[in-house]
Amino acid sequence: MSETAAVDAQVRGAAGVPLLAVDGVRKRFGGLTAVKGASFTLAAGEIVGILGPNGAGKTTLFNLLTGFIAPDAGSVKLDGHELKGLAPYRIVNRGLARTFQLTRPFLGMSVLENVLVACLAPRVRHRMASEEHARRILDQVGLREKAASPVEVLPYGDLRRLEIARALATDPRLLLLDEPFAGLGSSEIEPLANLIKRLHREENLTILIIEHKLREFMALVSRVIAMDFGEIIAVGTPAEIVRHPRVIEAYIGRTEGDGAAA
Amino acid sequence: MMRFIKPFIMPAVALAAWGTALPASAQDKGPIRIGVPTAIQLQIGRDTQTGVRMAIDEINAKGGVLGRKLEMVVADETENPEQGIAAIKKLTADEKVDVMIGGYTSGVTLAQLPHIARSKTIYMEVGAASPAITQRVKSDYDNYKYIFRSFPINAAHQARGLVDFISGMLKDEMKIQNIAIVGENAKWVQDLVPILKKGATEAGANVKLSEFFDTSTSDFSPLLAKVKDSGAQYLIVILSHASSDIFVKQWYDARFPIPIGGIDVKGQDQDFFSRVGGKAISETVGNFAVRAPLTAKTLPFWDAFVKAAGTAPVYTGVGGYDAVHIYAEAVERAKSLEPDAVIKELEKTDYTGVAGKMVFDETHDVKAGPGFVNLLFAQWQADGKREVVWPKQIATGKMIPPPWMQVQ
Amino acid sequence: MKVRAIDIGGAIGAVALLALAPVLGNSGYLTGVLTLCVIYAIWAASWDFMSGLTGRENFGHALFIGAGAYTAGFLATVYFANPWWSLPLSVVVAMAFAVIVGFPTLRLRGPYFALAMLSAAAIMQRLMLIFWEQTGGEEGLYGLEPLINSPLHYYWFVLAVMVVTAAVLMLLARSHWGLILRAIKGDEATCQAAGINVTFYKIASLMISAAFAGLGGALYAHYQLQVSPPLFSVITSITIIIMVYVGGMGSIWGPVLGAILLTLLTEMLRGFGEYRLWIYTLVLMLILFFLPGGLVAPLWRRLTGARS
Known part of the structure; x- marks a missing residue:
């Protein structure tokens, strides 16, 4: 705990109010405490990784931050404003977007239409013609040529890009990526990592990534938060x-x- | 261009074919067409058609009416008002019948009334009992003069018939004063029960309990328990659409210590007794007609009907038969098919039918009482025999108690 | 799917055919049957807009229909108001029911919405019977007057209402609103993550669906000149769902034609007497079995060479 505080003090000192301040967030499911009083902060512009074995509580934490699950205790503040208790869509409209570990695109619709839905979020709806906005986003993630394709025919790597496109379309300040590299072949990982790096730079995004494989992190993040058993x-x-x-x-x-260590 | 037209060819042809297949309006010297809106899936509906057909055959054999033959056109009105209204429209706007004879469910007839009125076609009810059906004849004669009810006697008359039974048979003969009344929650019952209660009380009976139950009830034990607790000595039932079969079986199986009787339309069926395995024994059922010499026509009609249909008629068979004759005679007297003329003659009807003398009151409703049409009480007795037990003048047997109450 | 010139041509042709059929056939009977067809079309289109697009099946659409019809009934028999008021009032009452049932249940996942709608309609049917002294019970309310005396003119009026209904709903379905509804069908969580207020869109589209259904109910009441509890029954709701299915779920205009066809079929089968219901059921089963995508919309696309 004191380590966190020390690092955070450094970070806060440098940038003022942290972009994201998580304090004592806790969640129990019946007898199991999935997240036990998590606290950390993110400064604007960081790329931070959350690391931990399966079952550590990483995705649960994401769900708590983004409103898909309500915390039993603690607070989540974006730019000093409390997010706890808000419905997921409202958190998105405050500037906190996420992707899902298991992509679930809108079936029966095209790639463009999938992104277009996010362009209709109140946060971004009136800024420009939605279809134009959607095409720009597809450009950024490299899916421009596939705009008219039905999502059902997209290869897995493109689906992941689509996930990010959808999140990006809501013009987030903080982007939460849940295991973006899961299931990708070695040739697909690097292009995706480059995309994330480029977005971080060009869009001035703060990014929080969950991964459970160390290697993918190394070049990407500047700081790691490690979790285990919540x-x-x-x-x-x-x-x-x-x-x-x-x-x-x-x-x-x-x-x-235990003598069985490798 | 063809791409535009092609998808329309099929539907247009189909619609046009159907439209032109609709029969042309009745020609001047063709047959007189009698529309029969009825629930064709039910025995009620089948017997209506048989009764109408029998009358038509008799009249046609004698040369028809005004030199023209009679013809029947059936339309399924089901027990649903939407279908009922569609049936009326089919008969009047499409088949363009000259008169309609039919009906069964009061709710359906009530829904049909404004459409019948607008079509300016004479309608003779032979199945539904709600007094509301003929109410508007008086209050809005110009529009609703086309409506007549020749059968059965309406619910109010039935109530008085029941009061007569309660007062004469139960109180005077059997010395029973405490009664319970249960009825299905349908309009005609809602019309009937208040009159029944009032009349019974005025006649000196004590109405210990009066309950409506949902028409679709299948477990009557809570209801029967309530009746038992009320201290009633006789249970009057009012049933038409509800399942009399189930009711009577549960009454019998429970060896219920209270005899039952009343208006039980399904209990009028010839095969009711065998249908319920004999468990209807000692139930006294109000009938609109029975095989007894009520008039000179009763026995010949009854036997001819059994010959034609293989089964004794339910009341709509009687109603349909008489209505055709009444209408035919009115047309003969009017010497015209024109509704206004025929209505004038119908109002003067004084006709001896199968069940009694038939005369219409000022609301075009068949009159009831001594000398007219009456509710007859026939009891199911051993081996499925039906004995008329009331009114005394035409009784064919004595009333028996339920087998488990013999000691009484 | 893009609207092509032939689609518009088809629509105009169909409306013209419907409008002229009674005149050409010179039959008051046909006018009556088609009036009923068109009212069912309004109900089918309104169901398709919410349930066809979002995939949240509404098994109690009869609730809104009955609400609209009984509103018209009460206005006519209890309040003796000008019957034209029943049109806007039926819309308001139906939308109120949509909020009452939709608000608590649409925010939940799982079958709650479908079950709640089914139950609500069934409950209303029972209530109409229980309070028979106020509602006329089994026989319902009668004494309604037609809105327009000439049956042909009334039919054209109802036809116009149906055309407007279908046009409005199709425009909405093709707009961003429709896109969001289809996304809700795709995945609700993803929709939330896209910043969309899913509950709002579900409730709002239910209210729109209810509004048109209630309006249809009032038009029905002024045609039948009576309202009774079977209007609330599950049979009414299921009949409409079948019409949507036969027409092609999600297209709005498919259900319109599906409703017209099936209502016509019911009448046309009268010639088969007692077997009418058997044949109708058989036809339905054949369609549902062999044509899972429906009959009308796929057939039109095939005939006019649309890309699927």
């Missing part, structure tokens, strides 16, 4: 996290007393 166990740079004893424990198993 708790934040470490915060630091990628290099620091990799060497952190509790992180190693979470991933590899106990180093003492």
Whole structure:
């Protein structure tokens, strides 16, 4: 906990009010506490990763931040404004967008139409002609030629780009990406990572990425929040996290007393 | 261009073919067409058609009416008002019949009335009992003069007939004073029960309980329990659409210590007794007509009907038969088919039918009472025999108690 | 799907055919049958707009129909108001029912909405019977007057209302509103993540659906000149769903034609006497079995060579 506070103090000192301030967010499902009092902050412009084994509570945390699940306790503030208790669509219209780990595009509609729906969100609806907006977004993620294709024929990699396009269309200040590299072949990972990097730069986005594979993170994020069993166990740079004893424990198993360590 | 036209060819041809297939309006010297709106899926509907057809055959054999033969046109009105209205429109606007004879469910007839009025076609009711059907004849004669009810006697008359039974048979003969009344929640029952209660009370009976139940009820035990607790000695039932079969079976199986009787339309069916495995024994059912010499025509009609249909008529068969004759005679007297002329003659009707003397009152409703048409009480007895137990003048047997109450 | 010149030509042709048929056939009977056809078309189109587009099936559409019809009935028999008031009032009453049932149930996932609509309609039917002293019970309310005395002119009026209904609903369906409804059908969570107020759109489209259904109910009441509890029945609701299905769900105009065809079929089968219901059911089963995408809309697309 004190590590987090130290790093956060640095970050806050540099940029004023943090873009995202998560404080003591907790969620229980019956007997299982999925997230135990998570606290961290994000400064505007960062790319931060959330790391942890399966079942660590990462996606639950995302759902808590984006309003798909209501926290039992704690607060989530975007730019100082409380998000807890708001419906997901309202959080999106405040500037916090997310992608899903399992993409569920709108079937029976084209790629363009899928993005067009997000262009109709109140936050962005009146800024420009929606169809033009949608085409621009498709341009940015590299799906321009496939605008008229039905989503059912899209390969998996393009579906992931579409996910990001949909989130991007709502003009977010903070973008939450849930395992964007899951299921991608090695040749698809790098282009997607480059896309994320480019968006971070060009759109001045703050990005929070969930991944459970270390490698994808390394080049992408500047800071990592590690989770296990619903708790934040470490915060630091990628290099620091990799060497952190509790992180190693979470991933590899106990180093003492069980003798079965690899 | 053809691309535009092609999709329309089929539907246009179909619609045009159907439109022109509709029969042309009745020619001057063709047959006189009698429209029969009835529920053709039910026994009621089948018997209406049989009764009408029998009368038509008799009249045609004697040369028809005004030299023209009679012809029947049936339309299915079901028990649903929407279909009922469609049936009337089919008969009047499409088939262009000269008169309509039929009906069964009061709700359907009531829905049909404004459409019948607009079509300016004479309509003779032979199945529905609600007094509301003929109410407008008096209050709005110009529009509703076309409506007549020749059968059955309306619910108010039926109520008085029941009061007569309660007072004469139950109170005077059997010394029973406490009664319970249960009826299905239908319009004609809602019309009937208040009159029944008032009349029974005035005649000195105690109405211990009076309940309506949902027409679709299938478990009568809570209702029967209530009746038992009320201290009633006789249970008057008012049923038409509800399942009499189930009711009577549950009454019998429970060895219910109270005899039942009343108006039970399904209980009038010839095969009711065998249908319920004999469990209707001792139920006294109000009938609109029975096989007894009510008039000179009763027995010949009854036997001829059984010969034609293989089964004894339900009341609409009687109603349909008499209505055709009444109409035919009115047309003969008027020497015209023109509705206004025929209506004038119909109002003067004094006709001996199968069930009694038939005369219309000022609302075109068949009169009831001594000398006219009456509610007859016939009881199901051993081996499915029906004995008329009331009115005394035409009784054919004595009333029996339920088999488990013999000691009484 | 783009609207092509032939689609517009087809629409105009169909409306012209419907308008002229009674005149050409010179039959008051046909006028009556077609009036009923067109009213069912309004109901089918209104169901398709909400349920066909969002995929949230409404099994109690009869609730709105009955609400509109009984509003007209009460106005005529209890309040003796000018019958034309029943048109706007039936819309308001039906929309109120939409909010009452939709507001608590549309925000939930799962079958709650479908079950709530089914139950609400059934409850209203029972209530009409229970309070028979006020509602006329089984026999309902009668004494309604026609809005327009000439049956032919009334038919043209109802036809015009139907055309406006279909046009409005199709325009909405093709607009951004329709896009959002179809997205809701696709995936509600994704819609939320796209910043769309899903609950608002569901309730609003239910209200629009209810408005037209209630209006149809009032038009029906002034045609039948009576209203009775079977209007609220599940049979009414299912009949309309079948009409939508036969017409082609989601197209709005498909259900319009589906409704007209099936209502015509019911009347045309009168010649078969007691077998009428059997044959009708058989025809329906054949269509539902062999043509899962419906009959009318796919058939039109095939005949006019549209890309699917």
